Amino acid sequence: MRSLALMLFNLLVYGGLVLAGWSAAGGLHGYFDNPARSAFLGLLFLQEAAAAWVRWQIPVPAAPPRPRWFEEISAENWRFLNQDMIYALAPFSDRQGIVVLGESVALRMAALVLFCAAAAWMLWALVTRRRHLQAMPQDGREPLLVETGPYRKIRHPLFLAVIVNSLAAALVFRSGGGLFLLFLMLATVLRRMRWIESDASRAVPLQWSAYVRSSRKLIPGIY
DSSP, X not given: OXXXXXXXXXXXXXXXXXXXXXXXXXXXXXXXXXXXXXXXXXXXHHHHHHHHHXXXXXXXXXXXXXXXXXXXXXXXXXXXXXXXXXXXXXXXXXXXXXXXXXXXXXXXXXXXXXXXXXXXXXXXHHHHHHHHHHHSOSSSOOOOOOOSGGGGTBSOHHHHHHHHHHHHHHHHTTBHHHHHHHHHHHHHHHHHHHXXXXXHHHHSHHHHHHHHHTOBSSSTTTO
């Protein structure tokens, strides 16, 4: 029930922002005339439905409160103000032709492929994290880091999913303003990662040090 409620909430927020951004310039007329825009809403629904199914199929047992750094690094549902703004601004600018890239079917289609890749990556990380939490001891002992699946080579896979998801949203509406907001969001994401990693290195120095040596923050082998 909780997973269904979260799915509906995310659909209302993200889908609502997209449609509100478009209709702010004069109603929904014309939105569904473009196949890429229509497909984007459909893929958004499928992403949230799949995430809800994963949460329902792999429930996480209740556990004693864990350190904040652990909760942050394993959080499932990241929200950033800049991402919300991209979901609203991008369709508005697309309709009004304000600070937009040139019309390109190939660009819009490539953006949909990026969105699908980000959704698949997010779901993989979600499944990995929830299976890890199911297997963890529930007696309040020191939490163990997730080091399997996408976490094996990347320490913040869900942050990567958020970034690529936002990039796809900006590009499917060919929004230059959305790309600028994405740049600002990157600064927020990098700052949040630094805070998490600093706190984790103090809380579990040996385990974290070994993890850092075998992984990268966002891009395998690069960063």
